[in-house]
Amino acid sequence: MQEDLLVQIENKMSTFSKSQKLIANYIINSYEKAAYMTALKLGNAVNVSESTVVRFAIEMGFEGYPELQKSLQSLIKNRLTAVQRINITNDRIGDDGVLKNTLTQDMDRIRRTLEEIDPKAFDRAIEKICSARRIYILGAMSSSILARFLDYNFQLIFDNVHFVQAINTSGIYQQIIHMNSEDAFIAISFPRYSQSTIKATAYAKKCNANVVAITDSVTSPLAAYANELLIARSDMASFADSLVAPLSLLNAIIVAVSARNKDNIEQTFGKLEKLWEENQVYKKDV
Numbered sequence: 001m002q003e004d005l006l007v008q009i010e011n012k013m014s015t016f017s018k019s020q021k022l023i024a025n026y027i028i029n030s031y032e033k034a035a036y037m038t039a040l041k042l043g044n045a046v047n048v049s050e051s052t053v054v055r056f057a058i059e060m061g062f063e064g065y066p067e068l069q070k071s072l073q074s075l076i077k078n079r080l081t082a083v084q085r086i087n088i089t090n091d092r093i094g095d096d097g098v099l100k101n102t103l104t105q106d107m108d109r110i111r112r113t114l115e116e117i118d119p120k121a122f123d124r125a126i127e128k129i130c131s132a133r134r135i136y137i138l139g140a141m142s143s144s145i146l147a148r149f150l151d152y153n154f155q156l157i158f159d160n161v162h163f164v165q166a167i168n169t170s171g172i173y174q175q176i177i178h179m180n181s182e183d184a185f186i187a188i189s190f191p192r193y194s195q196s197t198i199k200a201t202a203y204a205k206k207c208n209a210n211v212v213a214i215t216d217s218v219t220s221p222l223a224a225y226a227n228e229l230l231i232a233r234s235d236m237a238s239f240a241d242s243l244v245a246p247l248s249l250l251n252a253i254i255v256a257v258s259a260r261n262k263d264n265i266e267q268t269f270g271k272l273e274k275l276w277e278e279n280q281v282y283k284k285d286v
Contacts, residue, residue, distance in 0.1 A: 005071050006031060008060065016059075022046040023056045027072070035072035039065040073235070074219065109233035109245040117231055117249070125228040126256045128210040132184035133160065136176055136204070139188035140166035140197050142241055146188050146214075146250060153254045156268055157261050164200070172200045181208035188214045190234040190241050193221050201225045214246065 009024045016024055026046050027034045034042055039053040057068035129135060135158060139147025144166060151163040164175050179185065185204035189197040198221045204211050205225040213226035216234045223229050230253075232246040258265055276282060 005075050019048045019052050020056050020059065022048055023053060031072060032076050035069060035076050074217065106242055106244040109235060109242060110248050113232045113245040113249060121228045122230060125212045125230060126253065126260065128212060128228065129184050129257060130260045132210065133182035135161045136164055136179060136183060136185045137161065138164040138166060138172070138197055138200055140194035142243065143188045143190055143194065146243060146246055149247065150186065150250050157257055157265055166196055169196050169199055172196055173203065176200065176204065179204060179207045179209050183209045184212060185209040186212045186214065187222050189220070189222055190216050190246065198222065214249065
């Protein structure tokens, strides 16, 4: 549903029954809580039945309540403050079972990523990266960790990798000013999406570079500029995003690229092992 769900609810308010208005007002005023409530819990919050909540979802054009809930969760990804994220996570997980619940949710994110990613888009992305004259990598805020990880490993495979420092928008442009259609631009961004990454990705598209966007959904701001869109689940885990599934996707990219450059990698690590041995880089008596 393209129009903001909260706006849709407000526009239909006059057509709702008394019970439906209670649900509607709760969602509008506490959407960050409602997004993670079951139909039963939402019904209890406004003193209506679970079936009334389900019928409300259908009235809003969804097949059922789970679809309305997913729409709400998607809506709030880029709206929640860090404080709101902490409060919601505490409500969802509580004080008990943090370890088990967090790891179980991360496992589910990887499973959903595997089910939803487009293998053909993945293969095309690998081809664009391997054939690029230059490879630019950009990720800001929490996504900078992912960008650094990819850059670290790509530096061992390629000699044409440029890690774009996300200092400020003008500084980013200076680093990618020579980008053209022979280059690959890997943009990494997850909610809350970085404006600097979005603008740089738009510029890369304007330069006709091959844009590989690594993000969380087809509704991500990066999707409009991507030649290849690779989606990984990154639902929030407290004030910090869970980067487990995105990191797993990056691992897959590194493995696929490595397989395409096997001889070069063997030579590189042959030299590195010799240097590590000569300079006693690693401790051996353990």
